[in-house]
Amino acid sequence: MSQARIAIIGGTGLTELEGLRLSEEKKYPTPWGEPSAPLLFGQFGRSRIVFLARHGNPHTKPPHQVNYRANLWALREAGVEQVLAVNAVGGISAETGPARLIVPDQLIDYTYGRGHTFFEGDALEHVTHVDLTEPYDREVRRGLVDAALSRGIPVKDGGVYGCTQGPRLETAAEIRRLERDGCDLVGMTGMPEAALAAELQLRYGCLALSVNWAAGKTEGIITMAEIGAAIESGMGDVRSTISAYLEATLG
Template sequence: MSLDLAVIGGTGLYQFPGLEVTERVRPETPYGAPSGDIVIGTLAGKRVGFLARHGESHTIPPHRVNYRANVHALHALGARRVIGVNAVGGIRADMGPKVVVIPDQIIDYTHGRFTSFCDVDGAKVEHIDFSEPYTAPLRQLLLAAATRAGVAVVDGGCYGATQGPRLETRAEITRMQRDGSDLVGMTGMPEAALARELGMAYACMALVANWAAGCGDQAEISLDEIFANLAECTSQVPRIIQALLAAE
C-alpha cells in the first residue's frame, strides 16, 4: 500500500505529533540503510510516512546523512510526494527567527556528498531539469494549507545549502547574500535533487531557528535560543500537513 505523503523531519522534529502509528520499517536499499525507522501511520485519514533525517536521537550530522538511502527507501514504500522540513538560519530581513518559509529556489554550496543515484557504476546517467528545484503544485498545496491552518508563512525565497555541521562565518553569509540566498541550512541538498531523479514531487518547509551570522541584531548565535525557536516553529508543522491532507 503506497503512502499518500512522506515527511522528512529535520532538527527538532524527530517524531510527528498526531500521526496514528501503525508500523515502523527500516528497509535496506542499494545505498545502505536510511537514517532510522520510517514511521508509518494515518493522519487526516491519509497514509503518511515519517523519517527523522538525523535519526530520532539526532546522532547523524548533516554531512553524514545518507540522503540516497532516505529518498530511495521512501520511494520504495510508494511515496511520490515528499515534504522536507529543514531548520535554517535567516538572511533576508523578513526571514527572522520563528518564521516559516516555503522556498522556491536553492543554491548548493555543499561538497563531498553523494549527490546523485548516478554515483554508482553501471547506473543510468540522468540529467534532470532542476530549473525549479521545488515542485510548484506541491508548494502551492503547502501555502494553501498554511492559510487554512492559520499559520503565517513566507512564500518563496532562496535556500543556500552549506556543508555543516559548523555554522557559517560572517564573510560566508555576506557572500551568500550577494549570491541571492535568503536562508542558510545544511540539509536542503542533495535531498531535493535526489527526489527529482526518482520523479517524486518535493517541497521544503524551512523553519528559521536563528539569524545567520552578521544578520539581524544578535551579536552571537546561541544554541539554546536556536532550539527554543525551533520548538515554536515545529509546533506549526503538523497543523499545516494535516490541513493539506484534510483538503484532499
Template sequence: MSLLAIIGGSGFSDFPALEIEASRRVETPFGETSAPVAIGRLDGAEILFLPRHGAGHRLPPHRINYRANLWALRALGADRVVGLAAVGGIGARFAPLALAVPHDLIDYTYGREHSIYDGEQDALDHVDMTSPYCEELRGVLIRACAESGHPAIEDGVYAATQGPRLETTAEIARLERDGCDLVGMTGMPEAGIARELGLCYASLAFVVNWAAGKGEGAITMAEIESHLRTCVGHVRKVLGIVATAG
C-alpha cells in the same frame, strides 16, 4: 491515491502527533536509511515519516544517506515528499519564527553522494533543476500555512551549506550577495535526488535564528531551541492540513 512522506529535520527527530501503525526497514541499493520508516496516520490521513538525522538526532548533515532515505520512501509508495528544514534567516523578511516555502536553492555542499547515477546503478541521466521544487506541492504548503493561521513567505532562495558548524559572518555576506534568503545544511542533495527519483518534493522551512551577522551578538543554542519549540507547534498544524488535503 497520492501518498505523502515527511522527512523530519531538527525538532522532528520523532513525531508524537503521528499514530504509528508500522515501522519498516527498507533495503536500498545505497545502504541503510537514517532510521526505519514510520507508517502511520496524521489527523486520520496515512503518511510516511522518516527522521533525517536518525533517532536522537545523531547524524550530522554531511553523514546523512540522502539517497537511501528517498529511495526507501519511494519504494514504500510515496510520491510527494515534504522536507522539513530549520534554517537561519538572511534576508530581512526571514526573521526568527517565520515559515517559508522556498522556490529555489544554491548548493554549497561538498563530498556528499549527490546522485543516484553513480555509474553502478542505472544508466546516466541529467535531470532538469530549473525549478528545484515541485510547484504543485509548494502551492499546497502555502495554502496550508495560510489556513493554519501562520502564513508563509511564499518564496525564497535556500543556501545549502556543509555544516555541522554554523557559518561565519563573511560567509553569510557572501550568500547574501549570491541572492540567498535562508541558510540550512540539508536541502541538498535531498532536492536533487528527489528529482532524479521522480518525486514531487518541496521544503517547508522555519526560521530558528538570524544567520551570522544578521542579529545581535553570537548565535546561541538556547535561542535556537526556544524558537524551534515554537516553530514545531506551527509546523505540526500545517502538516495536518497538508496530510488531509489528499
C-alpha cells in the same frame, strides 16, 4: 508491503501531528546503505503516510553524514509519490527571522563530498541529466502556503535556500556572500535531498522554519539556546501547517 503516498522528512517531533496515528515501523535496506532510521507508517484520515527522521532517532547524524540516497530510495520503495521536507534554517533576508515559516522556491548548493546522485558507477548504460530548474514542486509549494494561511499562520511564499556543508555554522563573511548570491535563508540539509527526489521523480516541497538570524545579522553570536527557543516557538506552526496540508491533499 506498506504503501504511503506522502512522506514527511524531518525531526522526530513531527510524529505528534494532530490526526496522525502511528501503526508500523519498517526497515528498508537499499543499494545505497541504511536510511537514517526505520520508516514510521501511520494513518491520517483514510490515508497512509510515512515519516522519516532525517538525522536518526535519536538525533545523531550530522547534516554532512546523512545518507540522503538511502533515505530517498527507501521512501520510493515504500510507494511514496511526494515528499514534505521540514528544514531548520537561518534567516538572511528581512522576512526570514526566527520562528518564521518559509516555503522556498529556489535553491543554491554549496555542499561538497556528499553522495548526490543515483546516476553514477560502472554499471550505467548512459549518462543522465535531470532538470532542476524548479527544485521544488509547484503544486506542493502552493499547497504548503495555502495550508499555513488556512490556519492563520504567517508564511513567506518563495525564497532562495542556500545549502551549506555544516556541521559548523557559517561565518559572517560567508553569509554576506550568500546574500550577494541572492539567498534568503541558509541551511544544511536541503541538498542533495531535493536533487535526489527529482532523480526519483518524487514531488518534493520544503517547509522551512527559521530558528536563528544567520551569522552577522545580529550583534551577538548564535547560541543553541536561541535556536532551541525558536524551534519550541515555531514547531507548533509547522505541525499545524502539515496537518492542514494533509487534510486538503488526502481528504
